[in-house]
Amino acid sequence: MPQIIDLHEKTPQEEPPKERPPLTNHLTALAATVVVGLVYFYFALPAINLQNIDFYIYLLALAVTYSVVYLIRCGIIKLEMEAVDMLPALKKDCLVPVVIAALLIVVLLVGILISSVIFRSRAYTQLLTVEPGDFATEVEQLSFNQIPMLDRASAQRLGDRKLGELSDMVSQFEVSDDYPQMNFNGRPVRVATLVYGDFFKWINNNRNGLPAYIVTDMVTQNVEVVRLPVGIKYSQSDLFFRKITRYLRINYPTYMFEVPRMEIDEDGKPYWIASRIVKTIGLFGGTDISGAVILDAVTGESRYYDKADIPTWVDQVFSSNIIIEQYDYYGKYQNGFINSLLGKRGVTVATEGNNFIAQYDDVYFYTGITSVGDDQSILGFILTNQRTKQTSYYPCAGAKELSAATSAEGVVQHLKYTATFPLLLNISGEPTYFMSLKDNAGLVKLYAMVNVQQYNIVATGDTVSACEDEYKILLQRHGISDVEQPLYQDAEITGVVTDVRTAVLGGESFYYLRLDGSTTYYALRAANDQRVIVLNTGDRVTLVYDRPVENIGIFPARLK
Numbered sequence: 037m038p039q040i041i042d043l044h045e046k047t048p049q050e051e052p053p054k055e056r057p058p059l060t061n062h063l064t065a066l067a068a069t070v071v072v073g074l075v076y077f078y079f080a081l082p083a084i085n086l087q088n089i090d091f092y093i094y095l096l097a098l099a100v101t102y103s104v105v106y107l108i109r110c111g112i113i114k115l116e117m118e119a120v121d122m123l124p125a126l127k128k129d130c131l132v133p134v135v136i137a138a139l140l141i142v143v144l145l146v147g148i149l150i151s152s153v154i155f156r157s158r159a160y161t162q163l164l165t166v167e168p169g170d171f172a173t174e175v176e177q178l179s180f181n182q183i184p185m186l187d188r189a190s191a192q193r194l195g196d197r198k199l200g201e202l203s204d205m206v207s208q209f210e211v212s213d214d215y216p217q218m219n220f221n222g223r224p225v226r227v228a229t230l231v232y233g234d235f236f237k238w239i240n241n242n243r244n245g246l247p248a249y250i251v252t253d254m255v256t257q258n259v260e261v262v263r264l265p266v267g268i269k270y271s272q273s274d275l276f277f278r279k280i281t282r283y284l285r286i287n288y289p290t291y292m293f294e295v296p297r298m299e300i301d302e303d304g305k306p307y308w309i310a311s312r313i314v315k316t317i318g319l320f321g322g323t324d325i326s327g328a329v330i331l332d333a334v335t336g337e338s339r340y341y342d343k344a345d346i347p348t349w350v351d352q353v354f355s356s357n358i359i360i361e362q363y364d365y366y367g368k369y370q371n372g373f374i375n376s377l378l379g380k381r382g383v384t385v386a387t388e389g390n391n392f393i394a395q396y397d398d399v400y401f402y403t404g405i406t407s408v409g410d411d412q413s414i415l416g417f418i419l420t421n422q423r424t425k426q427t428s429y430y431p432c433a434g435a436k437e438l439s440a441a442t443s444a445e446g447v448v449q450h451l452k453y454t455a456t457f458p459l460l461l462n463i464s465g466e467p468t469y470f471m472s473l474k475d476n477a478g479l480v481k482l483y484a485m486v487n488v489q490q491y492n493i494v495a496t497g498d499t500v501s502a503c504e505d506e507y508k509i510l511l512q513r514h515g516i517s518d519v520e521q522p523l524y525q526d527a528e529i530t531g532v533v534t535d536v537r538t539a540v541l542g543g544e545s546f547y548y549l550r551l552d553g554s555t556t557y558y559a560l561r562a563a564n565d566q567r568v569i570v571l572n573t574g575d576r577v578t579l580v581y582d583r584p585v586e587n588i589g590i591f592p593a594r595l596k
Contacts, residue, residue: 061106061109061110062106064105064106064109065102065103065105065106065109066102068101068102068105069098069101069102069105072097072098072101073094073097073098073101076094076097076098077094078282080094081281081282081285082094083285083289083290083291083292083293084289084290085290085291085292086319087292087314087315087319087320088292089144089320092140092143092144095136095140096137096140096141099133099134099136099137099140100133100137102130102133103130103133103134103137106130107130143319146319147318147319147320148319148320150318150319151315151317151318151319151320151321151322152318152321153321153365153369153373154373156317156318156321156322157369157372157373157376158369158372159316159317159321159322160317160321160322160365160366160369161365161366161369161370163316163317163322163324163362163365163366164359164362164363164365164366164425164427165427166363166366166418166427166428166429167426167427167428167429168428168429168430168431169419169428169429169430170430171430171432171462171465171467172462172465174428175393175395175419175430175460175462176395176396176462177461177462177463177464182222182223182224182255182394182395183255183459183461183470183500184217184224184254184255184392184394184459185254185255185257185472185480185483185500186226186252186254186257186456186472186480187456187457187472188215188217188226189478190257190456190472190474190478190480191215191226191228191252191254192211192213192215192228193478194252194257194259195211195215195226195228195250195252195259196211197259198250198259198261199211199230199250199261202261205230205247205248205261207233208232208233208237208240208241209230209231209232209233209237209241209246209247210230210231210232210233211228211230211231211250212228212229212230212231212272212273214228214229214272214297214298215227215228215252216297216298216299216352217254217351217392217394217399218299218300218351218352218399219351219394219397219398219399220251220300220302220304221302222397223253223254223255223394224253224254224255224392224394225251225252225253225254226251226252226254227249227250227251227252227298227299227300228249228250228252229246229249229250229268229271229272229273229298229306230246230247230248230249230250230268231246231271231272231273232246232273232274235275238273238274238275242274242275242278244267245266245267245268245269245334246264246267246268246271246273247263247264247267248261248262248263248264249261249262249264249268249298249300249306250262251300257480262304264306264334266334267334268306268333268334269333269334269335269336270283270308270331270332270333270334270336271298271333272296278336280296280308280310280331281293281296283331283336284296284310284329284331284338287338288329288340291312291329291340292312292313292314293310293311293312293313293329294310294311294313294325294355294358296308296309296310296331297309297352298333299349299350299351299352301347301349302349305332305334306333306334307330307331307332307333308329308330308331308333309328309329309330309331309350309352309353310328310329310330310331311325311327311328311353311354311355312325312326312327312328312329312340313325313326314326323358323361324358324362325343325353325354325358325425326342326343327340327341327342327343327345327346328340328341328343328346328350328353329341330346330347330350343424343425346423348397348398348423350423351398351399351422351423352399352422352423353422353423353424353425354401354420354422354423354425355422356390356401356422359401359403359420359422359425359427360386360390360403363385363386363403363405363418363427364385364386367383367384367385367386367405368383368384368385368408370382370383371383380408380409383407383408384405384406384407384408384415385405385406385407385408386403386404386405386406386418387403387404387405387406387414387436387437387438388438389403389404389437389438389457389458390402390403390457391403391437391457391458391459391460392422392459393419393459393460393461398421398422398423398424399421399422399423400419400420400421400422401418401419401420401422402417402418402419402459402460403417403418404416404417404436404437405417405418405429406436412435412436412439413433413434413435413436413439414432414433414434414435414436414437414488415431415432415433416429416430416431416432416433417429417430417432417460417467418430419460430467432467432488432489433489434467434487434488434489434490434491435469435486435488435491437457437458437469439491440458440469440471440486440488440491441455441456441457441458441469441471442455443486443491443492443494444469444471444473444484444486444494444496445473446494447484447494447496448473448482448496448544448563450563451475451481451544451563452475452476453473453474453475453481453482454473454474455471455472455473455474455484456471456472456473456474457471458470458471458486459471460488461485463485463504463507463508463511464508464511466487466488466489466511466516467487467488467489468485468486468487468488468507469485469486469487469488469491470483470484470485471483471484471486472484473496482496482497482498482503482544483496483497483498483499483500483503484496484503485503485504485506485507487507487510487511487516489516490514490516493507493510493511493514494510495507495509495510498544527580527581528578528579528580528581529551529554529558529578529579529581530576530577530578530579531551531552531553531554531576531577532551532552532574532575532576533549533550533551533571533572533573533574533575533576533577534550534551534552534573535549535550535557535573536548536549536550536571536572536573537557544561544562544563545561545562545563545569546559546560546561546562547559547560547562547568547569547571548560549568549571549577549579551577551579558579558581560579
């Protein structure tokens with residue numbers, strides 16, 4: 037049969053080979069990647085360091101940017117396509133960046149795995165060396181001019197109020213929220229920098245820099261504005277390349293830093309202290325400090341010091357966060373990772389609060405140590421030198437810090453005072469919580485001392501010396517004072533009231549009674565016994581009082 041041939045049918049032809057994408061597509065993708073990389077780096081400031089997880093995220097972002105821009109430029113994918121639809125195109129036309137991204141993810145996951153505390157718990161316990169200590173001999177008894185009376189919140193309130201008194205500054209600057217504690221010429225102080233009020237105030241003032249910083253004396257509660265001959269040019273509130281974190285990153289691109297803190301040397305010159313973070317376990321684990329960059333806040337000159345060579349005027353190299361983290365590793369994993377989850381034998385952690393002690397021209401970090409159970413007591417506490425990380429543990433079973441604060445507040449509950457977080461002191465060889473009691477306005481009204489081991493022993497006073505005197509009396513009464521010569525002797529007196537005087541001290545009412553045949557006044561708190569309010573001259577009373585060995589004229593007393 038003859039075949040019918042369709043004259044309109046086209047003969048098959050081979051498809052022309054696809055043209056390779058032009059070089060301009062690669063250049064466009066590369067240019068976009070460079071722009072995104074610079075903008076990302078400018079704001080995120082990742083350390084160019086293989087131990088920094090943020091650096092891997094940064095490289096992954098660059099690989100994704102290059103691939104997506106390249107495929108969009110070639111017309112292979114469109115912006116409205118879903119991620120699932122992009123995968124085949126990425127494998128076909130962007131194999132190199134895909135392989136790089138895959139390798140980065142693999143290294144990231146393997147690094148996290150080999151750094152895990154699950155497999156390296158023993159190494160984590162060795163981050164912090166904890167030595168046993170003797171509290172009575174190693175912790176010095178501070179004089180009254182060394183005991184901080186203020187906490188951070190009170191110092192910040194005083195600093196804000198002080199700036200408000202300066203008409204030439206208050207309209208242009210604010211006080212920073214950061215009030216680091218440090219020793220300055222042997223006294224505990226908190227120092228705060230100024231910050232620019234907003235972008236336009238930065239424009240008006242950045243040429244001269246920040247003109248001053250604020251020093252709050254934590255003992256006298258005196259606030260001083262220290263004016264500088266040349267302003268601070270590098271700070272957290274500066275913009276562009278004078279912002280302290282960005283300036284450090286440009287000058288030390290491979291270093292990982294903690295948040296920089298401002299300190300002043302013994303001459304009052306301001307510096308930024310940036311502790312250098314290193315990872316000591318696996319690739320990403322075991323955070324520690326290897327040294328610090330000290331940067332002149334005025335000139336921007338900087339120098340790196342290994343931790344053994346850091347000048348002694350620097351008070352804080354190891355932050356409280358790192359110390360707590362390292363102690364928790366030490367306390368949790370002494371008997372292995374599994375024990376920390378199941379048996380929990382001997383597992384201890386730091387308590388939820390902490391404070392600082394200034395002694396021997398250094399600042400020591402304090403925190404209580406407790407078991408992992410729901411326990412309101414401590415097993416002991418640690419003191420860590422924040423410059424050297426030397427750590428001592430002092431066994432001392434007693435109340436948690438917050439329990440002691442509650443006990444102190446209970447003594448003056450009718451006044452509704454709140455306690456600052458306790459500070460640990462050595463009083464007559466006894467570990468003692470010291471705290472200030474503040475009113476609703478945040479003003480310090482009274483002081484309190486609570487024995488760590490017996491937190492029912494609570495003393496209060498209008499001054500630190502009065503509080504300490506009362507505390508020592510209570511220690512003697514409970515038979516736990518090691519003072520050989522008693523400071524006070526118990527005494528009792530009966531007589532007729534010949535004079536009554538009143539006074540309000542620290543928000544409390546006091547009644548001063550004089551009995552017939554005596555020139556001595558006996559001080560009674562109305563809060564302790566309200567019967568004193570209705571006493572009149574001519575009433576016959578019996579008073580129990582603590583008679584000092586040295587006559588001071590006015591004796592604290594109570595009605596019998």
